[in-house]
Amino acid sequence: MPLLEVQNLTVEFPTRRGVLRALDGISFDINAGEVLGVVGESGAGKSLTGAAIIGLLEPPGRVAGGQILLNGSRIDNLSRDKLRPIRGKQIGAIFQDPLTTLNPLYSVGRQLVETIQTHLKLSDRDARERAVQWLEEVGIPAARQRIDAYPHEFSGGMRQRVVIALALCAEPRLVIADEPTTALDVSIQAQIIALLRGLTRDHGTSVMLVTHDMGVIAETADRVAVMYAGRIAEIGPVRDVVKHPAHPYTEGLMGSIPSLEHRVERLRQIDGAMPRLTAIPRGCAFNPRCPKVFDRCRNDRPELMEAGVTRAACWLYARGAAHV
Amino acid sequence: MFAFITSRILQAIPVLLVVGFIAFALFAYVGDPVTIMLGQDYTAAQREELVRALGLDQPFIVQYAKFVWAAVHGNFGLSYRLARPVSQLILERLPATIELAVTAAALALLVGVPMGVYTGIRRNSPTSRLFMVFSLIGVSLPTFLIGILLILFFAVLLGWLPSFGRGDVVHLSHWTTGLLTVSGLKALILPAITLGMFQMTLIMRLVRSEMLEVLRSDYIKFARARGLSERSINFGHALKNTLVPVITIVGLQLGGLVAFSIVTETVFQWPGMGLLLVQSIGVADIPVMSAYLLLVAVLFVAINLIVDLLYYAVDPRLRLDRRSMTGGK
Numbered sequence: 001m002p003l004l005e006v007q008n009l010t011v012e013f014p015t016r017r018g019v020l021r022a023l024d025g026i027s028f029d030i031n032a033g034e035v036l037g038v039v040g041e042s043g044a045g046k047s048l049t050g051a052a053i054i055g056l057l058e059p060p061g062r063v064a065g066g067q068i069l070l071n072g073s074r075i076d077n078l079s080r081d082k083l084r085p086i087r088g089k090q091i092g093a094i095f096q097d098p099l100t101t102l103n104p105l106y107s108v109g110r111q112l113v114e115t116i117q118t119h120l121k122l123s124d125r126d127a128r129e130r131a132v133q134w135l136e137e138v139g140i141p142a143a144r145q146r147i148d149a150y151p152h153e154f155s156g157g158m159r160q161r162v163v164i165a166l167a168l169c170a171e172p173r174l175v176i177a178d179e180p181t182t183a184l185d186v187s188i189q190a191q192i193i194a195l196l197r198g199l200t201r202d203h204g205t206s207v208m209l210v211t212h213d214m215g216v217i218a219e220t221a222d223r224v225a226v227m228y229a230g231r232i233a234e235i236g237p238v239r240d241v242v243k244h245p246a247h248p249y250t251e252g253l254m255g256s257i258p259s260l261e262h263r264v265e266r267l268r269q270i271d272g273a274m275p276r277l278t279a280i281p282r283g284c285a286f287n288p289r290c291p292k293v294f295d296r297c298r299n300d301r302p303e304l305m306e307a308g309v310t311r312a313a314c315w316l317y318a319r320g321a322a323h324v
Numbered sequence: 325m326f327a328f329i330t331s332r333i334l335q336a337i338p339v340l341l342v343v344g345f346i347a348f349a350l351f352a353y354v355g356d357p358v359t360i361m362l363g364q365d366y367t368a369a370q371r372e373e374l375v376r377a378l379g380l381d382q383p384f385i386v387q388y389a390k391f392v393w394a395a396v397h398g399n400f401g402l403s404y405r406l407a408r409p410v411s412q413l414i415l416e417r418l419p420a421t422i423e424l425a426v427t428a429a430a431l432a433l434l435v436g437v438p439m440g441v442y443t444g445i446r447r448n449s450p451t452s453r454l455f456m457v458f459s460l461i462g463v464s465l466p467t468f469l470i471g472i473l474l475i476l477f478f479a480v481l482l483g484w485l486p487s488f489g490r491g492d493v494v495h496l497s498h499w500t501t502g503l504l505t506v507s508g509l510k511a512l513i514l515p516a517i518t519l520g521m522f523q524m525t526l527i528m529r530l531v532r533s534e535m536l537e538v539l540r541s542d543y544i545k546f547a548r549a550r551g552l553s554e555r556s557i558n559f560g561h562a563l564k565n566t567l568v569p570v571i572t573i574v575g576l577q578l579g580g581l582v583a584f585s586i587v588t589e590t591v592f593q594w595p596g597m598g599l600l601l602v603q604s605i606g607v608a609d610i611p612v613m614s615a616y617l618l619l620v621a622v623l624f625v626a627i628n629l630i631v632d633l634l635y636y637a638v639d640p641r642l643r644l645d646r647r648s649m650t651g652g653k
């Protein structure tokens with residue numbers, strides 16, 4: 001049984017001019033110890049997917065359909081009180097900007113100890129000891145002396161290490177990392193990703209890694225989901241999606257990448273723009289931009305279907321369709 | 325820390341000197357104290373004698389220096405109206421005003437902050453809406469009207485509480501307190517509500533808007549994502565982050581309480597400094613007025629100092645210079 005199952009997840013925003021469907025029938029699994037990369041243009045719905053899983057959608061956004069299962073039991077319909085022990089302890093989260101994710105008025109030690117004691121029955125002393133260990137584990141030099149320092153006394157990279165310690169300190173089974181390095185200096189991005197990968201591997205934690213950086217995905221993810229306009233366009237093992245993309249959108253993203261050995265740069269721009277939520281076309285959401293569009297694409301919406309090793313939401317792979 | 329306090333006190337000295345100068349100018353040039361003190365009939369000799377006795381024949385700068393020197397020693401001269409030392413008059417009236425202002429401030433804080441937190445968290449609940457309507461009334465109704473309405477309901481119509489005065493007081497050496505007798509406490513209720521109402525609703529609205537702002541921040545979202553309890557998030561992480569702006573306004577407002585107490589003390593005939601001031605203005609009792617002015621200036625300086633110290637306690641970022649020298653990066 002997968003650790004996390006997302007089935008047909010739909011997220012909507014009621015607005016004055018009608019209901020916006022920001023996520024439309026998202027389905028994927030994450031297995032224990034697996035890293036799932038999530039890529040897609042800005043506004044594709046990556047962050048919303050993460051927020052929905054951890055139950056932190058901001059009102060008026062709400063889960064309007066589908067379900068989310070953790071270890072086989074539903075977590076999308078839990079009350080706040082039932083969800084709280086899951087947050088942090090079962091599912092952790094790492095946000096984009098370490099400058100704003102730490103409370104500026106509490107020392108990092110206090111924030112760690114509070115989080116640890118929320119989920120684990122530890123005495124003040126043991127919790128503090130555990131906090132020091134975590135700071136050491138995420139590579140804060142002189143952790144024991146620095147534990148009572150405040151966030152503003154750390155550099156951006158160091159703060160993101162503290163954030164990682166906070167996300168992992170109750171040993172969650174899954175951590176959702178939403179662009180954990182986007183706000184950081186380019187020179188330290190790789191270190192932070194390596195740290196995250198190393199720690200989660202050591203602790204057997206699954207990761208949902210949202211990023212714009214295909215290079216990061218290629219190096220760290222086991223599988224990758226490509227999102228487009230609130231839907232999943234393609235999902236599969238990372239080598240196959242990168243090397244032999246099935247969906248025309250993925251193909252466009254990968255551009256003319258010769259091999260995994262060459263670091264893949266940022267997502268390549270495809271002609272046209274992703275539609276706004278108010279103007280998602282009928283049928284395949286990608287059809288106005290697709291070089292391989294045909295009649296059926298404009299009328300019927302494709303669900304994910306087998307496309308060789310990966311699964312793609314594209315009518316080219318419908319059973320009986322002629323492969324182009 | 326000590327250096328910080330010292331520097332703040334040194335910075336306050338010029339402020340106090342300027343206010344002192346205004347108080348002195350009032351003293352020396354508004355109205356003619358000699359005429360006031362001598363009444364209608366006097367001879368030229370009597371007048372000259374009094375002018376010399378008051379030191380009014382000396383050069384301006386000498387008079388000012390003398391005034392400052394005397395003021396530093398708590399000596400503000402004689403009240404024209406009552407012919408008693410001003411310092412003595414003020415000391416007699418001070419306890420009544422302080423008890424009133426402190427009670428009003430406590431009321432404003434102890435009711436205003438929780439109401440602000442509540443309306444910030446439960447933005448759309450009916451209770452929150454009720455509080456907001458109530459706060460609108462408190463912010464917009466003038467103090468004297470609130471006082472009169474309270475008197476009308478609780479003193480005149482219901483007869484539960486007295487409408488004026490301080491009730492029975494107990495003398496504790498130099499301090500007279502109304503807090504130790506039932507009638508004193510009863511007499512305090514309406515004036516304290518009247519005086520604290522504006523501040524209370526202002527604090528409530530301020531805390532609410534700061535809470536709304538802070539609750540949207542990333543660190544609160546991250547605290548939620550870590551499964552921390554609602555209580556810790558709302559009253560720890562969020563409330564503490566609203567404190568810096570709240571402290572600023574609240575500090576200034578509490579200083580304002582003393583100023584506003586003039587109106588409240590008049591409405592309730594509360595025997596405090598505000599009433600003394602109003603009575604003194606009526607007969608141009610300049611020494612009392614200038615002493616009051618200086619006292620209020622000292623009060624504001626003291627409150628500013630306390631506000632700065634509270635910042636220092638709340639926000640570690642202000643302590644940066646001290647820590648980073650010892651912390652080592």
Ligand SMILES: Nc1ncnc2c1ncn2[C@@H]1O[C@H](COP(=O)(O)OP(=O)(O)OP(=O)(O)O)[C@@H](O)[C@H]1O
Binds near residue numbers: 040043045277
């Ligand atoms: N409060 C809201 N009201 C209406 N629409 C919203 C709201 N929040 C998000 N959306 C919409 O949901 C869509 C998905 O947003 P999301 O933040 O998940 O994108 P993303 O893939 O994470 O993009 P990025 O790469 O820029 O982070 C966007 O089109 C956005 O406009």
Ligand code: SF4
Binds near residue numbers: 247248249293302313
């Ligand atoms: S379904 Fe049609 S339009 Fe959509 S990606 Fe496939 S070929 Fe292109």
Ligand SMILES: [Mg+2]
Binds near residue numbers: 046047048178
């Ligand atoms: Mg995002």
